[in-house]
Amino acid sequence: MAYVATRGGERAIEQAERLYRAQMGEITPARVAEIERALPHLIDRVMGEASLYAPDLAALALAQSGGDLYEALLLLRAWRSTQPRLQTAAPVTQEVxxxxxRISAAFKDIPGGQILGPTLDYSHRLLATEVLEGARFVPAPVEKAARPAPACHPSLADWQKAQGLVEAPALAPVARDxxxxxxxxxxxxxAKRAHTLQSLARADTGGMLALGYSAMRGYGNAHPTVNELRLSEAEVIVRHPDGTEFSAGRVKTSQAEVVTTKGEGKLRLGFCATLGWNEVKTIAGATLDLNAPGAPKGSPVNEEFFLYHTEPVESSGFCIHFKLPHYVTFQSSLDALRDAKKRRETTEEPA
Amino acid sequence: MQSAPQPDAREIRDNASFHALMMALSRPGEVQTLPEAGFAPLAQALLDRECRVFADDDALVPVLRATGAALVPLAEADHLFVALDSAAAVRALAGAAVGSFLYPDQGATVIAPAQIGVGPALTLTGPGIEGRRTLRLGGVDPALWEARRRLCRYPEGVDLFFVDGRQIVGLPRSTAVAEG
Amino acid sequence: MSLDTLTRPWKAFSYGFLDASAKREMRRKILKAIAVPGCQMPYASREVPIARGWGTGGLQATLTLVHPGSVVKVIDQGADDSVNAASIRRFIARVSGAATTLDTLEATILQSRHRVPEEKLRSDQVLVLQVPNPEPLRPVEPNMSVARQMHADADYGRMWLQLYEQIVRSGRVMQGASYPSLVNGRHVMTPSPIPRWDVPKLNMAEHLTILSAGREKRLFAVPPFTRVEPLVFDDVPYRVEEHGALSCHRSGALGFFMNEIPQEDGTARYEISDSQLGVKHLDGEAPGETWYRDGEFAT
Structure with missing residues (x-):
């Protein structure tokens, strides 16, 4: 009897969950620590999409979900949503x-210099199969530069603004709180500008890449040139109740500025930033931002279109919700369909 | 996950205050009971730093400030705690936010003191009312009803609550009010 | 201000999971939704520990209303034993300590996906409907900004046109569930994907209905005694599913919305969709007053 199956249903879902968790086995502090240490780029990606900067929680979420990124994100977002907002940190600008x-594709060299920093861009992507045969992969040590690069670098866009090359958006000062x-x-x-930038910062990396790529390939109206791509650490400056400002720590941030030369004699900028180091996401996001002004509604570079459809928790949740039973709605449509069929058969009968 | 957390006194009161507000607005003119008398429990159930509030009573200001809400002029407020017992107060209400056809939710919530069950009779019709309902309301300037009709170009408008001790009634913008 | 005022003793989660500020926002929006029946009110919509699209909107409304004295019923497709309904019910009980029930008459809060129970709801009950897509205009206008303007202008011409075209093409309105309905004579809403059978239950009802779409971040309401009129032409009446003459092969209940169960021999059997009403029939327990009597909506 299905009617008395309520307890049976609850038992089934509990066992299904156990089956899933059995795949990962025991989660220990050591496992979580190893995930955090070994997979910094995955941690960064998850923290950015969760909009929660907490590497240990991100590692725990990945351990609990067995690496299912959308499940990990949901864990973190649901945890985040219950946390009180204590303060708004001081805004940070690129140069601090x-x-x-920090690189630019727009110029061979830029004020402050091109700083390659950590990247696999020019590496040969070869699997180190010797590890599977028992060898260790020990990365070659980094050799120090003769002269250390300065810690901070100016913004290229500031230089361009000073040259009158960039259309600088009007500043809209808003109180920190x-x-x-x-x-x-x-x-x-x-959307409010803050909401746009926050949505881009939280967006799904893969989803943003897909829509950003469509714009790059030709479904957008502006071709992006990477004006400045920057991976940094930013101080989180908060205010002590006595009024003193102090740093509560640092967060890794990525920022991409892309420009187009199409326009009224000036460069136009697109911008995207996120928590953690995630270059693909910020370049794709900045490209969408660049293409958004005046985009037709329903096109992939229309702001409403890309902000809604790159929200990772909403899009993944809705996608998997189709697994839920829909037999009532299906029944309702079937009723209309059968009735329409009956009517057609009646009217088509020869008189 | 741990066992069910217990609600504290504040949580219980806020929940009960909101239940009264929700029922009062769902059944315009039907008297509901608040867990505690006065405006403070209502402010605490509804307001925080996301809100902008106006009060004409200085005694209420510390309570409102403690919620984190910004104290703003009447026209900028989304929640108003005002007496509506004089022609001047009713005239001032004409400046309240009524939202727009696009965003009717931006119309203000107005909470006012009144004497419920005494005073002139009002006949209410609209959503939440089976047929019609009579409400007697004292301590409210009679000019309010004409002013309210001008404010509430449905779906624009303000939503009114009248509080009398622990009693509360609601008049959403969807209610038609006839005097008599 | 001192640091003490900025912090609080650490708790794994708040009472009812949602933090106080999330509940206050829900309260403010529920009030506005009641004040303008059928009008979609935007809200921030916090993430909760179930996936988006799985009832997060309904859950946020329920978690705002719930208290230790509440009695909660959760159904999916009319059934209490559907896995997701069971999961949501367990979660609500776990974070609120509220009692749960399968009996429509005992519940103070009923959270449902795709059905309104067959037993009449009372004035002291609140129905919370989970809404996947809050925008009735989506089939004719996928852009939300444009659709919003259409609601502002009460511009429902394209909606009517769509229904008219269906009648011309198929001889009837082909809308299955989610039948667009005019609320309080002003806003067209989707009643959520409840079958046509259930829409009249919202019209001039005793109870308050809150409809909440968590993923789409929109909340709307139908207060008691509010007109909910399915969009129909004067000469083409509204028709509910032809289930009035069907009876449940398990419980014998007759004249309620049924699930069709295909059989191997090519025929179909029917079982009542409101699972607990079926149980009452099986147990010989007298059900409460029902909206439909002998398969007809009792006005």
Missing amino acids: TLTHR AIPDLTKEPLLFP
């Missing part, structure tokens, strides 16, 4: 961040 990597927060208020369109 501790810059590890009044910065709109996407997680506390709904996203409405046309």
Whole structure:
């Protein structure tokens, strides 16, 4: 009897969950620590999409979900949503961040210099199969430069603005405590600039790449040139109740600025930043931002279109919700379909 | 996951205050009971730093400030705690936010003191009311009803609550009010 | 201000999971939704520990309303034993300590996906419907900003046109569930994907209905005694599913919305969709007053 199956249903879902968790086995502090140490780029990606900067929690979420990124994100977002917002940290500008990597494709050299920093860009992507045969892969030690690069670098866009090359958007000063927060208020369109940037920062890396790539290939109206790509660490400056400002720590951040030369004699900028180091996401996001002004509704570079469809928790949740039973709605449509068929057969009968 | 957390006194009161507000607005003119008398429990159930609030009573200001809400002029407020017992107060209400056809939710919530069950009779019709309902409301300037009609160009408008001790009634913008 | 005022004793999660500020936002939005029946109110929509699209909107409404004295019923497709309903019910009980029930008449809060129970709801009960897509205009206008403007202008011409085209093409309105309905004579809403059978239950009802779409971040409401009129042409009446004459092969209950169960021999059997009403029939327990009597909506 299905009617008495309520307890049976609950037992089934409990056992299904056990089956899933059995795959990962015991989760120990050592496993979580190893995930955090071994997979910094995955941790960064998850922290950015969760908009929660907490490497240990991100590693724990990955351990619990067995590496299912969307499940890990949901764990972190649901945890984040219950945390009180204590303060808004001081805004940071590019030139004060501790810059590890900063490159521009727009110029051969730039004020402050091209700083390659850590990257696999020019490496040969060869699997180190010797590890599977019992050898160790020991990375070659980094050799120090004769002269250390400065910790901070100026913004290239600032130089361009000074040259009158860039259309500088009008500053809209907003009090630190009044910065709109996407997680506390709904996203409405046309979106507040803060909401747009926050949505891009939280967006799904893969989803943003897909839509950004479509714009790069030709479904956008502007071809991006990477003006400045920057991986940094930013100080989180908060205010002590006595008024003193102090750093509560640092977070890794990525920022990409892309430009187009199409325009009224000036460069136009697209921007994207996120928590953690994630270059693909910020370049794709900046490309969407660049293409958004004036984009037709329903095109992939329309702001409403890409912000809605790159939200990772919403898109993945909705996708998997189709596994839920839909037999009532199906029944309802079937009823209409059968009735329409009956009517057609009746009217088609020869008189 | 741990066992069910227990609600503290504040949680219980906020939940009960909101239940009264929700029922009062769902059944316009039907008296609901608040867990505690006065405006403070209502402010605490509804307001925080996301809100902008206006009060005409200085005694209420510390309570409102403690919620984290910004104290702003009447026209900028999303929540108003005001007496509506004089023609001047009713005139001031004309400046309240009514939202827009696009975003009717931006119309203000107005909470006012009144005497419920005494005073002139009002006949209410609209959503939440089976047929019609009579409400007697004292301590409210009669000019309010005409002012309210001008404010509430449905779906724009303000939503009113009248509080009398622990009693509360609601008049959402969807209610038509006839005097008599 | 001192550091003490900024911090609080650490708790794994708040009562009812949602933190106080999330609940306050829900409260403010529920009030506005009641004040303008059928109008979609945007809200921030916090992430909760179930996936988006799985009832997070309904869950946030329920978690805002719930207290230790609440009695909660959760159904999916009319059934209490559906796995997701069971999961949500367990979660609500776990974070709120509220009692749960399978009996429609005992519940103070009923959270449902795709059905309104067959037994009449009372004025002291709140129905919370999970909503996947809050926008009835989506089939004719996928852009939310444009659709919002259409609601502002009460511009439902394309909606009517779509229904008209269906009648011309198929001889009837082909809308299955989610039948677009005019609320309080002003806003067209989707009643969520409840079957056509259930829409009249929202019209001039005793109870309050809250409809909440967590993923899409929209909340709307139908207060008691509010007109909910399915969009129909004067000469083409509204028709519910033809289930009035069907009876449940298990419980014998007759004249309620049924699930069709295909059989290996090519025929179909029917079982009642409101699972607990079926149980009452099986147990010989008298059900409460039902909206439908003898397969007809009792006005």
